[in-house]
Structure formats: C-alpha cells, structure tokens
Amino acid sequence: MNLARESASLSGPGTNPSAGSGALDTRRFTQIAVLATVAVAGLFYVKWNPYYHRAFVAAAQHSIGASIVSGKAASAPEPSVAAALGYAWAYGKAIWQAMVLGLVLGAGVQAVIPRDWLARLLGRSSFSGVAVAGLASIPSMM
Amino acid sequence: MALGLARSGSAAGPTLAYWMGNPILNPATLVFMGFVLGWRWAGLRLLVGLVLVFGVAFLADRFVRPADVPVVAVEAVTTAIATDEGSTLKRWLRAFAQLCVGLIPEYLAIVLILGAARAWLFPAVSGEATGVLWTVGLAIAGTLFVIPTAGEIPIVQTLMSFGLGVGPAAALLTTLPPVSLPSFLMLGKSVPYRVLALVAVSVLLLGLLSAAIAVGLRF
Numbered sequence: 001m002n003l004a005r006e007s008a009s010l011s012g013p014g015t016n017p018s019a020g021s022g023a024l025d026t027r028r029f030t031q032i033a034v035l036a037t038v039a040v041a042g043l044f045y046v047k048w049n050p051y052y053h054r055a056f057v058a059a060a061q062h063s064i065g066a067s068i069v070s071g072k073a074a075s076a077p078e079p080s081v082a083a084a085l086g087y088a089w090a091y092g093k094a095i096w097q098a099m100v101l102g103l104v105l106g107a108g109v110q111a112v113i114p115r116d117w118l119a120r121l122l123g124r125s126s127f128s129g130v131a132v133a134g135l136a137s138i139p140s141m142m
Numbered sequence: 143m144a145l146g147l148a149r150s151g152s153a154a155g156p157t158l159a160y161w162m163g164n165p166i167l168n169p170a171t172l173v174f175m176g177f178v179l180g181w182r183w184a185g186l187r188l189l190v191g192l193v194l195v196f197g198v199a200f201l202a203d204r205f206v207r208p209a210d211v212p213v214v215a216v217e218a219v220t221t222a223i224a225t226d227e228g229s230t231l232k233r234w235l236r237a238f239a240q241l242c243v244g245l246i247p248e249y250l251a252i253v254l255i256l257g258a259a260r261a262w263l264f265p266a267v268s269g270e271a272t273g274v275l276w277t278v279g280l281a282i283a284g285t286l287f288v289i290p291t292a293g294e295i296p297i298v299q300t301l302m303s304f305g306l307g308v309g310p311a312a313a314l315l316t317t318l319p320p321v322s323l324p325s326f327l328m329l330g331k332s333v334p335y336r337v338l339a340l341v342a343v344s345v346l347l348l349g350l351l352s353a354a355i356a357v358g359l360r361f
Contacts, residue, residue, distance in 0.1 A: 031230055051170035058177035067300035068293050074304035075266030079258045087257020088250065094290035103245075106146025107237035111230055115151050122152035127200055133147075133156035134195040137163025141170055142143065142291065 028114070035108045042101040047141045068094070098142055145241065148332035155203025157333060158341060159195050165319035166191040171292040175315075178295050182361055183315065190316050190352050198344045202337045245328055252324040256287055263287055264301075272307025280310045281349035284317030285342055288325070294318040312356035317349035 058064050068090050070076045077083040109118075122129045144161035152160075165171070166187070176184035228236075256263070263283035289297065297318065298311050326338050 047170070055170065055173050055177070058174045062178050063296065063299065064174050064178060064292060065296050067297045068289060069260055069264050069287075069297050070300055072300065074268070074301075076260035076264050078261050081258070083260060084254040084258035087260060088253045091253055091257070091288070091290060094293070098291065102143045103238060103241050106143045106241055107234050109143070109146045110150050110237040111234035113150065118147070119151045122147065122156035127196075129153060129156040130159045130196060130199045130203065133152070134159040134163045134167070134199065137160045137195070138167050138169060140143070140164055141168045142164040 028112075031112045035105070035112050038108065039105055042105070043140060046097045046101050051141065102142060145245070145328060145332060146237070148329070149237075153203060154206045154333050154337055155199045157329070158202050158337075159199035161325065161329060162199065162320040162341075163191075163195040165291060166316075167195060168291060168319075171295070171319070174292055174295055178299055179315075180361075182359070183312075186312065186352055186355060186361075187315060190348050191320075194320060194345065194348055198341060198348075201344075202340055205337050205340055206334060244331070248327060249324050252327065253288060256323065260287075267301045267304045267306045269305035271301075271305055271310060273309075276307065276310040277313045277350065277353045281313040281317050281346050281353070284314045284349060285321060285345050286323045287318060288322035289318055291319075308356040308361040309353040312361070313349040313353040316352040317345055321345050 054064060066072055068087070077086070122133055143164075144157055147160060148154075148157045172184045172188060175187060263286065264280070284294075294315055298306070298314050301314075302308075302311050321341060326342065330338060
C-alpha cells in the first residue's frame with residue numbers, strides 16, 4: 001500500500017471547486033475508488049490477514065496470548081506510574097496500526113464522501129440507518 | 143471512524159451502531175472466543191451484541207429529542223461549509239489533523255489513568271469471586287475500562303483460571319469491548335451526553351443479563 005502516492009492522486013490538477021454538490025463526476029468517482037482501495041488494503045493488512053492466522057493459533061493452543069490487565073497473574077499491578085506507562089505502552093502497541101488506519105479513513109470519509117449520501121444513508125432516525133451502520137461495522141473489526 | 147461519520151452528518155443511532163458493532167460483533171473475536179473459551183460463550187456474545195448494536199442504537203436514536211437534532215445538523219452543515227473549500231487533499235489533511243489533535247492527547251491521558259487504576263477496577267481474583275457483588279463490580283469496571291480488539295478473551299481466560307465465576311466472566315465479556323471511558327469522551331463531542339448515559343446503562347444491564355444467562359445455563 002503506497003499511501004503517499006494514493007493521497008497525492010487525491011488532488012489532481014483539475015480540481016473543480018463546485019464539486020461539493022454530490023454529482024458523481026469522474027474525479028469524485030476516482031477519489032471514492034481510491035478511498036475504498038485504501039480501506040480494503042488497510043483492513044487486509046491490519047485486520048483480516050493477521051486475524052486469519054491468529055484463528056489457527058487460537059484453535060491449536062486455546063489461547064491468544066497473555067491478559068493485558070494482569071499478564072499471567074491473578075491480580076493487576078498496584079496503582080503506580082509504572083502501571084500507567086506499562087498499560088499505555090501495551091495498549092498502544094496493540095492498537096496503533098488500527099488507530100492510524102481509522103484516522104486515515106475517518107478523515108477520508110469527511111473529505112471525499114458527498115455529504116448528502118451519508119445524510120441519506122445514515123442521517124435519518126430510522127432503523128435502516130442503524131442497520132446499515134451496524135452491518136458496516138462487521139468487516140472493519142476495529 | 144465513528145467520529146468521522148458523526149462529523150459528516152450521520153445521526154446518533156447509526157453512529158452508535160457503527161461504534162459498538164466494531165468490537166462486539168467482530169467475527170474474528172467471535173472465532174477466537176469459540177476456540178479459547180468455548181462456542182457457548184461465542185453464541186452468548188453474538189446474541190448480546192446483536193441486541194446492543196441494533197436495539198440500543200435504535201432506542202438511543204429515539205432518545206435524541208428534537209431539540210438535539212439542530213445542534214448535530216448545524217455542526218454538520220458548519221463542517222460541510224468549512225471542508226468544501228480547497229482541494230480534496232487539503233480537506234483530507236485538515237480533517238486528519240483535526241481528528242489527531244482532537245483525539246490522541248485526550249485518549250492517551252485517559253488510557254494512562256485507567257492503566258494505573260487497573261488494580262482497583264480488577265481486584266485480585268480467587269475461587270470465591272463468583273457472587274452478585276463481583277458481577278456488578280466487574281460489569282462497571284468493564285463498561286469503563288479500555289482494551290484492544292479481542293483483549294477481553296485473554297483477560298477473562300486468565301481470571302477464570304484463578305477461579306472467577308461464569309457470571310462475572312460473562313459480565314466482563316459483554317461490557318469490556320463495546321464502550322469505555324475514553325470512547326464516551328470522544329463521542330461526547332458529537333453525540334449528546336444523555337444518549338451516551340443511556341448507552342452506558344444499557345451496556346451495564348446487558349452485562350448483568352448475560353451473567354444471568356451464563357449462570358442459568360450452567361456455562
């Protein structure tokens with residue numbers, strides 16, 4: 001995944017300032033295709049592929065690692081600066097790739113997806129909006 | 143991501159459904175849970191997850207009073223106007239910078255505090271850690287505490303190996319993943335606090351319900 005190149009292609013020289021209307025012109029289509037590609041490639045790299053392999057580890061060893069709260073012990077370490085830093089480090093190591101991807105895609109949705117699309121799909125106080133969002137959450141596995 | 147959706151004009155219910163669905167309906171976590179803890183646990187998790195994501199998110203949306211909608215809508219329109227200026231790359235960079243500055247420092251501070259307070263939220267477990275008090279206590283801890291994806295599985299596996307009962311274990315498995323103190327504060331920027339309070343109470347009650355099911359079915 002070459003993020004720099006793909007991001008650069010988001011701002012072609014033919015930038016059209018009136019493109020906020022939601023009309024699906026070629027430029028808009030390319031941008032959404034790039035965002036979708038980044039989403040699929042990123043999720044494959046950060047989530048789908050590692051989780052696929054981890055499932056076999058879980059099946060074979062009936063474990064997916066030590067507890068992030070207490071390690072292999074019955075209780076967590078006493079409250080201290082070391083306990084704070086230790087947890088933040090372990091947590092950060094576990095989630096940083098997903099966090100970067102989430103920020104990239106979250107900003108991408110804001111920058112690229114026409115607002116009236118999202119408003120139509122998710123802006124209503126209806127069950128369909130909840131259903132679409134709930135189903136969309138399943139493949140992203142954040 | 144959820145905040146990106148909310149800022150792009152998504153209503154409270156869909157935002158909440160996306161936010162809670164990610165960790166609690168994660169198919170990979172369900173598979174890990176089946177292999178590590180047993181498939182009954184994965185089934186319970188799936189059931190509770192569906193109720194939470196589709197039921198509570200729908201209820202929470204109803205709970206947004208008409209007076210709240212303009213606030214969200216006005217913010218969305220303001221953001222729309224602000225972000226429609228300049229090239230797409232500039233808009234992306236601006237949104238990315240806003241998300242980073244708005245989320246990371248606050249998130250880090252709360253993770254540090256929760257990490258230090260681990261021993262208070264999760265007291266030392268022994269063979270007597272089976273009753274209602276343990277269930278309620280760990281359901282509250284699980285609602286507040288923040289963990290990585292699938293982190294609840296080794297946490298519960300370790301505690302059960304030291305004698306934690308199935309009731310409190312089920313409460314933890316339900317309450318740990320979907321919400322946490324930092325995620326409440328993040329979403330508080332775009333979802334009304336009253337709605338978030340309803341979600342927190344619902345997660346807590348679903349934790350107690352799953353404990354009752356696990357005990358009742360003799361997991």
